[in-house]
Each structure stands twice: as structure tokens, then as C-alpha cells.
Amino acid sequence: MERIKTDLCIIGAGSGGLSVAAGAVQMGASVVLLEGHKMGGDCLNYGCVPSKALIAAGKHAHAMTTGAPFGIKPVKPTVDYAAAKDHVSNVIKGIEPHDSVERFQGLGVNVITEFGTFISPTEVQAGDKIITARRFVIATGSSPFVPPIDGLDGVPHFTNENIFDLREQPDHLIVIGGGPIGMELAQAHVRLGSKVTVLEGMKALGKDDPELAAIALERLRSEGIEIVEGALAEKITGGAGDINVHTKDGKTYSGTHLLMAVGRKPNVDKLDLEQAGIKPTRGGIKVDASLKTTNKRVYAIGDVAAGLQFTHVAGYHAGVIIKSALFGLPSKAKTDHIPWATYIDPEMAQVGLTEEQAREKHGDKLEVVRFEYAENDRARAELATTGLIKVMVIKGRPVGASIVGAQAGELIQIWALALANNLKMSAIANMVAPYPTLGEVNKRAAGAYFGPRLFDSTMVKRIVGLVQRF
Ligand SMILES: Cc1cc2nc3c(=O)[nH]c(=O)nc-3n(C[C@H](O)[C@H](O)[C@H](O)COP(=O)(O)OP(=O)(O)OC[C@H]3O[C@@H](n4cnc5c(N)ncnc54)[C@H](O)[C@@H]3O)c2cc1C
Numbered sequence: 001m002e003r004i005k006t007d008l009c010i011i012g013a014g015s016g017g018l019s020v021a022a023g024a025v026q027m028g029a030s031v032v033l034l035e036g037h038k039m040g041g042d043c044l045n046y047g048c049v050p051s052k053a054l055i056a057a058g059k060h061a062h063a064m065t066t067g068a069p070f071g072i073k074p075v076k077p078t079v080d081y082a083a084a085k086d087h088v089s090n091v092i093k094g095i096e097p098h099d100s101v102e103r104f105q106g107l108g109v110n111v112i113t114e115f116g117t118f119i120s121p122t123e124v125q126a127g128d129k130i131i132t133a134r135r136f137v138i139a140t141g142s143s144p145f146v147p148p149i150d151g152l153d154g155v156p157h158f159t160n161e162n163i164f165d166l167r168e169q170p171d172h173l174i175v176i177g178g179g180p181i182g183m184e185l186a187q188a189h190v191r192l193g194s195k196v197t198v199l200e201g202m203k204a205l206g207k208d209d210p211e212l213a214a215i216a217l218e219r220l221r222s223e224g225i226e227i228v229e230g231a232l233a234e235k236i237t238g239g240a241g242d243i244n245v246h247t248k249d250g251k252t253y254s255g256t257h258l259l260m261a262v263g264r265k266p267n268v269d270k271l272d273l274e275q276a277g278i279k280p281t282r283g284g285i286k287v288d289a290s291l292k293t294t295n296k297r298v299y300a301i302g303d304v305a306a307g308l309q310f311t312h313v314a315g316y317h318a319g320v321i322i323k324s325a326l327f328g329l330p331s332k333a334k335t336d337h338i339p340w341a342t343y344i345d346p347e348m349a350q351v352g353l354t355e356e357q358a359r360e361k362h363g364d365k366l367e368v369v370r371f372e373y374a375e376n377d378r379a380r381a382e383l384a385t386t387g388l389i390k391v392m393v394i395k396g397r398p399v400g401a402s403i404v405g406a407q408a409g410e411l412i413q414i415w416a417l418a419l420a421n422n423l424k425m426s427a428i429a430n431m432v433a434p435y436p437t438l439g440e441v442n443k444r445a446a447g448a449y450f451g452p453r454l455f456d457s458t459m460v461k462r463i464v465g466l467v468q469r470f
């Protein structure tokens with residue numbers, strides 16, 4: 001056994017682990033990075049990157065069928081599904097060097113391509129090496145949760161870990177789970193020409209504002225996706241090419257291919273956390289506000305840390321722990337300024353509290369301002385008028401924003417800035433937005449907050465009258 005001593009040992013080279021490694025080594029720490037599978041983790045190999053690449057392919061196919069209102073004759077695209085998958089793997093290949101062993105070794109990180117396992121509270125074994133570190137970072141991510149549904153074992157099915165390798169176009173894809181993974185991949189497939197049925201046990205897009213989700217779901221249905229809510233999959237029968245999903249309400253849905261998208265489970269199996277004195281919970285590893293586990297030498301970040309599961313959260317966590325582990329400074333992770341977006345069309349995006357959450361927390365003090373895309377000139381020009389922004393305001397400051405509509409993921413960023421910096425609504429209203437941009441919906445939402453205060457106020461009218469007289 002080779003023994004290695006280091007300042008920081010990071011377990012897992014996905015979005016979180018790579019961010020810590022790159023930051024820490026460039027600030028002078030000695031860093032060991034362990035990766036037992038693919039550098040880049042879920043986001044690069046099985047998550048954000050391939051899903052967004054497939055969505056982009058679907059978007060092109062869709063544009064070919066929807067040009068009539070612009071005067072462009074619609075054509076039914078000839079889709080080469082395998083070639084679309086080539087596009088997906090080319091995009092991954094293009095990003096891979098950025099996350100590669102070579103790049104990180106070039107930065108000075110000692111990359112060990114083995115799984116790490118705790119053998120004591122201060123030591124991790126990776127292959128034939130034992131690493132002792134001043135601090136450990138668990139950044140092992142999550143994997144698709146495949147529930148113990150009766151019959152599922154005996155029927156071929158996909159998860160996000162192998163659907164991007166599928167090269168034969170599904171005739172009829174059944175997706176179990178109507179969360180972001182299910183809905184993004186459902187729309188990509190329907191646009192590429194597959195028939196798609198989504199079976200959702202509760203409410204599709206259930207983590208988003210229901211009013212906004214309803215707008216998105218209407219569009220998804222209008223594109224031909226069959227979305228069945230309250231359809232809890234209980235039993236699976238059939239075989240390759242002929243799969244039947246039986247739901248709790250006694251119905252049966254049949255298709256040729258099956259995608260499971262019912263949530264995630266934390267990657268803790270290989271860590272032997274007991275040796276480190278850490279107890280995992282069902283959702284992942286419990287951490288305090290500074291992202292430390294019950295073993296104070298060990299941090300947990302990203303998907304494994306029982307919280308929001310997004311690449312940008314893993315990256316944010318990295319910054320939080322670098323401050324604490326390298327500089328010994330107090331550093332806490334917050335969640336109330338974290339945005340997220342779901343890349344269906346129309347896009348959905350959220351930061352801070354939804355209307356329901358804000359009402360629960362602030363009661364009557366809450367003001368909700370709204371602005372419809374239909375009132376935005378650029379949206380009219382682009383025929384992208386399906387959309388709505390809602391901003392939740394308490395005493396002149398936004399505490400949440402929800403957007404459904406074109407480019408919602410881009411538009412939410414100004415509200416993410418506002419929430420992160422505790423800005424007032426006046427900061428948004430004072431901004432001059434270029435015309436005509438979709439971004440004007442943000443300013444108009446702020447305008448909707450100040451409008452009644454300016455235009456419906458007898459006091460304002462009295463002052464204006466007085467000033468004009470003198
Ligand atoms: C289909 C899909 C689409 C998504 N789209 C988006 C999106 O658009 N935007 C977004 O923000 N998020 C998206 N996500 C979520 C995003 O992928 C994750 O939040 C992100 O990858 C989490 O990063 P992480 O570093 O915590 O874990 P990961 O990226 O999963 O990395 C963990 C790494 O640890 C390694 N590992 C595990 N155990 C060990 C061990 N014992 N020793 C050594 N290595 C180990 C794994 O092999 C893996 O490489 C998507 C996820 C999926 C599945």
C-alpha cells in the first residue's frame with residue numbers, strides 16, 4: 001500500500017468535486033481527487049449535457065413543423081435518431097477535455113482513478129493507495145433511483161445512465177415520472193418523432209408553481225405527449241418492444257420502450273461511511289450549514305448532500321467549502337437565492353419562494369406582481385407569447401420569482417442577482433432594458449409593482465397638481 005498525505009482529498013470528480021479541486025489547487029493546497037468511474041460525473045456524461053444536446057436536436061425538428069405562421073411551409077423532418085445521438089456524444093466529447101484527468105493533473109491535482117472508501121475517520125483507501133488528509137470532501141453525487149416495482153426487473157428499461165446510448169428510435173416511449181428528467185426527455189423524444197406517454201404518480205412538474213406548470217403542461221400535451229397524472233406505476237409486464245405499465249388505478253399503458261425517471265438516490269454505497277463516523281440519511285449525507293458532516297473533517301457537497309440537486313448548486317457548494325477548508329473562514333451555504341430551470345419548451349424557472357411558499361411564510365404582507373409574455377413586443381415578433389412571470393414581493397424586496405416562457409432560464413438570472421444581493425424592486429425598475437427584448441418582462445414586472453403606487457395614488461396626484469400650480 002502506498003501512503004499519501006494531502007491537504008484535501010476529494011471523493012468524486014463530478015460538478016462539485018472538480019470545482020473544489022480546480023479552485024483549491026490553484027490557491028496552493030495539495031489536492032488528491034478520486035474518481036472511480038467517469039470524470040465529469042453525471043452532468044457531463046448522463047445528465048445536463050446530453051439532455052440539453054438531445055433537447056436541441058428536438059428543437060430543430062420542431063421548428064421545421066411550426067413555420068406556417070411565419071410564412072414558412074412546414075415540412076415533416078426526416079429524423080435520424082442515431083445521428084441525433086451522435087450529436088449528443090459529440091457535445092460530450094467537446095467538453096470532456098475540460099474535465100479530464102490530463103487537465104486536472106496539469107493543474108497540479110493528484111488524480112487517482114479509483115473509488116474511495118473510508119477505512120477510518122481520517123483515511124480513505126483508493127485501490128492500492130491510502131490517503132490521509134486534513135480535510136475530505138465527499139462529492140459522490142447521485143444515481144437514478146429505480147423503485148422496486150413488481151416486474152420491473154424482468155423488463156428492459158432505461159434510466160438517464162443509458163438512454164443516451166440508445167440508437168434505435170423508440171416507437172412509443174413510456175416515461176415513468178413527470179419531474180424534470182421525465183418531462184425534458186419526453187419532449188425531446190416527441191419532437192424527434194416518437195410517441196410518448198408520461199405516467200406521473202402525483203402531479204407532473206410538481207416542484208414548480210402549479211399555475212406555471214399548468215401552462216407548460218398544456219403546451220407539452222398540445223405537442224402530442226400523453227401526460228397522465230395520478231398514475232402510480234405499480235406493476236410492469238411484457239418484454240422488449242411490448243411493455244405494459246399497470247397503474248394503481250387499474251389502468252394499463254403500453255409502449256415499446258420504458259424510461260424510469262422517478263428521482264435519485266445518493267451515491268454512498270462504496271464509501272463505508274460508518275468507518276468515517278458518518279451516518280447517511282435516506283436522502284443523502286446530512287450536513288450542517290457549513291456543509292460539514294458529523295465528522296468535522298469531512299464535508300459533503302452537491303447531489304449527495306441531501307438538498308437541491310443541480311450542477312450550479314454543486315459548484316456553489318464548492319465555493320462555500322473552499323473558503324472554510326482553505327482559509328479557515330466561517331462560510332455557510334444558503335438556499336434561498338438558488339435558481340433552477342427546467343429546459344422544456346416553454347422553459348420554467350424559479351428562484352426563492354413560489355407564491356404558495358411566500359404566502360405560507362409571509363401571509364397578507366405578500367404582494368405578487370405578474371406580467372404576461374403576450375404583452376412583450378419581442379415575444380409577439382417571435383410568436384412566443386405563451387408565458388408569465390410572477391414576482392413575490394415583501395416590503396419592496398423580491399423574495400421569489402417564477403417564470404414560464406421562452407428563455408425563462410436566462411430571464412430568471414436578474415432575480416437570482418436581486419435575491420443574492422437583497423436588492424429592492426427599485427433596482428430592477430431603475431434598469432434600462434434594451435428594446436425589444438424578452439428581458440423587458442422583468443422590468444415590466446417591477447413596473448407592475450410600482451405602477452399602482454404611482455398611478456393610483458391620490459397623494460401623488462395632489463403633489464403633481466401642487467407643483468404644476470407653482
Ligand atoms: C438527465 C439529467 C439532467 C440534468 N440536467 C441538469 C441541468 O440541466 N441543470 C442542472 O443544474 N442540473 C442538472 N442535472 C443534475 C446534475 O447532473 C447534478 O446535480 C450534478 O451532476 C451533481 O454534481 P455532483 O458533483 O454532486 O455529482 P456527480 O456529477 O454525479 O459526480 C459524482 C462523481 O463521483 C463519482 N463517485 C461516486 N462514488 C465514488 C467513490 N466512492 N469514489 C470515487 N468516486 C466516486 C461518480 O462516479 C461521479 O463521477 C441533471 C441530472 C440528470 C440526471
Ligand SMILES: NC(=O)c1ccc[n+]([C@@H]2O[C@H](COP(=O)([O-])OP(=O)(O)OC[C@H]3O[C@@H](n4cnc5c(N)ncnc54)[C@H](O)[C@@H]3O)[C@@H](O)[C@H]2O)c1
Binds near residue numbers: 177205206231
Ligand atoms: N433542468 C434541470 O436542472 C434538471 C433536469 C433534470 C434533472 N434535474 C435534477 O435531477 C433531479 C431528479 O429528477 P427526476 O425527474 O428524476 O426526479 P423528481 O423527483 O423531480 O421527479 C420524479 C417524479 O416521479 C414521480 N414518481 C415516483 N414514483 C412513481 C411511480 N411509481 N409511478 C409514477 N410516478 C412516480 C414522482 O411523483 C415525481 O414527480 C431533479 O430533482 C433535479 O434536481 C435537473
